[in-house]
Amino acid sequence: MTQNRPWIPYALILPSVVFLCLLFVVPLVQTIWLAISENGVPSLANMRTMAGDLNFGRSLINTFLLTLAVVPIQIIMALTMGSMVSKMGGGRETILWIWTIPLGISDLAAGMVWLSILQNTGYLNSILFGMGIIERQTAWLTYQTPVALFIGIAIAEIWRGTAIVMIIIVAGLNQVPKEFKEAAEIFGASQWTRFTRITLPLIRPALQSALILRTVLAFEVFAVVYTLGGRNFPVLVGEAYNWQNQNQNYGVAAAYAVLIMVISLAATLVYLKAIKVDPERLP
Amino acid sequence: MKRMLSIAMLASTAMSVSMPAQAETVFLSTQLRPIEEATAVREELLSGLERPVDYVVEEPPQFAVRMEAERQAGKHTISLVGALHGELSPLADKQSLEPLDDLAKKMADAGMPQSLIDLGKLGKAEQQYIPWMQATYVMAASKDALQYLPEGADINKLNYDQLIQWGKKMQEETGAPQIGFPAGPKGLMPRYFQGYFYPSFTGGVVRTFKNSDAVAGWEKLKELWTVVSPNSTNYDFMQEPLASGEVMVAWDHVARLKNAISGSPENYVVFPAPAGPKGRGYMPVVAGLAIPKGAPDKEGARATIEHLATQEVQLQTASLVGFFPTLDVQLPEDLDPGVALLAGAVTATQSASDAVISLLPVGLGDKGGEFNKVYMDAFQRIVLQNEPVADVLKAQGETMSKLMSDTKARCWAPDAKSEGACPVE
Numbered sequence: 001m002t003q004n005r006p007w008i009p010y011a012l013i014l015p016s017v018v019f020l021c022l023l024f025v026v027p028l029v030q031t032i033w034l035a036i037s038e039n040g041v042p043s044l045a046n047m048r049t050m051a052g053d054l055n056f057g058r059s060l061i062n063t064f065l066l067t068l069a070v071v072p073i074q075i076i077m078a079l080t081m082g083s084m085v086s087k088m089g090g091g092r093e094t095i096l097w098i099w100t101i102p103l104g105i106s107d108l109a110a111g112m113v114w115l116s117i118l119q120n121t122g123y124l125n126s127i128l129f130g131m132g133i134i135e136r137q138t139a140w141l142t143y144q145t146p147v148a149l150f151i152g153i154a155i156a157e158i159w160r161g162t163a164i165v166m167i168i169i170v171a172g173l174n175q176v177p178k179e180f181k182e183a184a185e186i187f188g189a190s191q192w193t194r195f196t197r198i199t200l201p202l203i204r205p206a207l208q209s210a211l212i213l214r215t216v217l218a219f220e221v222f223a224v225v226y227t228l229g230g231r232n233f234p235v236l237v238g239e240a241y242n243w244q245n246q247n248q249n250y251g252v253a254a255a256y257a258v259l260i261m262v263i264s265l266a267a268t269l270v271y272l273k274a275i276k277v278d279p280e281r282l283p
Numbered sequence: 284m285k286r287m288l289s290i291a292m293l294a295s296t297a298m299s300v301s302m303p304a305q306a307e308t309v310f311l312s313t314q315l316r317p318i319e320e321a322t323a324v325r326e327e328l329l330s331g332l333e334r335p336v337d338y339v340v341e342e343p344p345q346f347a348v349r350m351e352a353e354r355q356a357g358k359h360t361i362s363l364v365g366a367l368h369g370e371l372s373p374l375a376d377k378q379s380l381e382p383l384d385d386l387a388k389k390m391a392d393a394g395m396p397q398s399l400i401d402l403g404k405l406g407k408a409e410q411q412y413i414p415w416m417q418a419t420y421v422m423a424a425s426k427d428a429l430q431y432l433p434e435g436a437d438i439n440k441l442n443y444d445q446l447i448q449w450g451k452k453m454q455e456e457t458g459a460p461q462i463g464f465p466a467g468p469k470g471l472m473p474r475y476f477q478g479y480f481y482p483s484f485t486g487g488v489v490r491t492f493k494n495s496d497a498v499a500g501w502e503k504l505k506e507l508w509t510v511v512s513p514n515s516t517n518y519d520f521m522q523e524p525l526a527s528g529e530v531m532v533a534w535d536h537v538a539r540l541k542n543a544i545s546g547s548p549e550n551y552v553v554f555p556a557p558a559g560p561k562g563r564g565y566m567p568v569v570a571g572l573a574i575p576k577g578a579p580d581k582e583g584a585r586a587t588i589e590h591l592a593t594q595e596v597q598l599q600t601a602s603l604v605g606f607f608p609t610l611d612v613q614l615p616e617d618l619d620p621g622v623a624l625l626a627g628a629v630t631a632t633q634s635a636s637d638a639v640i641s642l643l644p645v646g647l648g649d650k651g652g653e654f655n656k657v658y659m660d661a662f663q664r665i666v667l668q669n670e671p672v673a674d675v676l677k678a679q680g681e682t683m684s685k686l687m688s689d690t691k692a693r694c695w696a697p698d699a700k701s702e703g704a705c706p707v708e
Contacts, residue, residue, distance in 0.1 A: 054660045054663060054664065119514075120514060120529050121527050121528075121529065135458070136458055136459060137459065137529070139512075139513055139514050141514070141517060142513035142514055142516065142517070143513060143516055143667050144513045145513075226468065230467050230468045230516060230517045231466065231467060231468050231516045231517075231663075232516050232517070242468070244344070245344040246344075246468075246652050246655070246656070247652035247653050247655075247656055248344070248347060248373075248649050248650075248651070248652040248653075249652070249653060
């Protein structure tokens with residue numbers, strides 16, 4: 001049919017292209033222009049304000065530290081969880097369903113959940129007090145306890161974001177043919193060898209998608225950090241939000257947005273280059 | 284198939300075109316947003332008007348964006364806005380508010396103080412908004428804290444040394460710092476610096492930003508901060524930590540203390556903020572009503588303003604939502620006991636012999652947020668990061684200077700008047 005009417009495929013994708021242009025490309029161009037102009041003239045004033053700001057360095061470091069701490073742990077956890085679940089017979093769906101519950105909760109709600117655990121009058125302090133470990137309410141989320149604050153935020157992020165990585169990896173694991181593993185077993189390969197030599201190379205595409213998705217999301221981290229750390233743990237998106245909402249300076253907010261986009265694009269490129277995927281295995 | 288598609292497209296176009304016709308006066312407010320308060324406005328304060336009013340609320344940042352969008356599009360849906368002095372200032376700056384001089388005259392005749400009406404001019408020749416309700420900031424303490432009050436200290440006449448002593452005693456006795464400030468991301472801490480800290484220690488806000496009095500003041504604040512709960516940088520509304528017992532003493536906006544105080548008025552005392560060497564700084568908060576240019580229903584909006592400014596409705600507003608009248612009226616005896624406590628502290632603040640009134644910033648336009656940031660950055664660097672006071676004030680003072688010369692804002696009280704942009708001395 002398409003041979004007679006070659007325009008059909010184009011007509012079919014047209015709505016989505018128009019939609020993306022209207023709601024993504026246009027705002028993107030506008031944002032970039034907002035970031036690199038002042039009063040309608042090209043200018044680096046917004047970039048300078050951003051780079052000279054008190055919290056710019058801290059938010060950059062915090063965002064990278066959090067990403068570096070959270071993403072590897074999540075990948076390892078997701079691989080472990082995925083491997084465990086693949087060995088299960090019954091109840092596999094139930095376990096998967098339970099593991100993905102945090103995925104159904106909004107960022108902000110996840111932040112609130114962890115705030116109710118970690119704040120002064122939270123569950124953690126109640127338990128520690130009940131066990132006689134602390135004598136009175138202990139503050140974990142203040143500027144005086146940066147390590148505890150960082151760990152708290154990292155745990156909340158790991159809790160919230162591991163499920164999405166796991167789902168992608170489970171999908172990848174499902175596609176690894178059983179025959180390969182069986183053959184390796186016959187030749188006497190250990191479990192570790194089978195994992196590193198067969199499973200890992202075969203789930204590369206899934207791993208790549210998971211890493212890209214999770215890292216980009218990690219650079220965009222906001223609501224959980226905002227709820228738990230507030231002013232004490234500035235991150236890039238949080239600063240963009242502050243410049244937009246509190247300081248009402250849309251130009252500097254746009255500069256932050258552009259910076260986050262550039263970092264995310266760079267991270268994606270790095271993953272695409274670093275984790276080579278056999279072109280034949282691409283969809 | 285083709286036909287189906289065109290029908291679907293037609294249907295969706297038709298839906299987007301046929302907006303519901305608006306018969307009501309749309310009243311957009313950044314104040315009284317919580318559902319209980321909004322319901323009180325809709326069902327009590329706005330009842331009895333001839334034309335129905337649709338009361339909608341919006342958070343301040345979205346309010347600014349929406350007003351700007353309507354201004355740029357030239358398509359107006361909002362007839363009346365209710366917002367804080369500082370939120371209306373950028374609108375007036377863009378000439379997008381109707382002059383209300385005739386209404387202002389009526390208000391003056393009805394007994395609204397001229398000083399308050401003049402605030403509504405926002406530094407311009409014509410009346411930009413009509414003062415709607417007012418509030419201020421006070422301190423609240425749970426009665427358990429009173430036993431630690433230093434000897435001879437009168438809670439209504441505290442000074443900073445006594446507050447620090449009190450804080451130290453509370454920390455020694457209870458094992459944890461018990462004073463709290465709303466220094467969280469949504470807290471009103473910048474107002475503490477502009478209306479309380481700077482006027483009390485330096486007798487100014489902008490001119491005195493980095494002088495020797497300011498340096499001494501910041502040193503005092505650092506001393507105070509040793510007995511302030513480190514969770515303060517997470518607190519947005521002090522009523523929550525106060526009610527949960529995380530802190531015993533707190534400073535905040537009356538509306539942000541109200542739930543704790545009204546919840547158990549017998550457990551709290553409410554009193555003025557402490558005094559420094561230059562007096563007892565305090566800042567009135569004024570919310571105003573304004574009509575955007577191009578409003579679809581100006582008559583309805585005017586009628587609503589007049590209705591909200593009647594003596595009866597102003598008193599009703601005080602007892603329902605805890606904001607105080609802008610008309611010069613006596614509060615009734617049967618006021619909610621929590622609101623009565625807050626009102627008592629407001630009166631004590633205003634009538635204190637050493638009171639230093641600090642007005643809201645005028646003429647900053649949309650730079651109000653960055654003005655706040657100057658104080659909060661100084662606070663973060665000096666108090667939280669322990670950087671040398673004089674160096675930080677010098678650097679922040681330059682930012683302040685630039686902000687003032689960019690906006691050409693003149694000095695406002697308690698700073699002495701200036702010819703051009705307010706200088707940082």
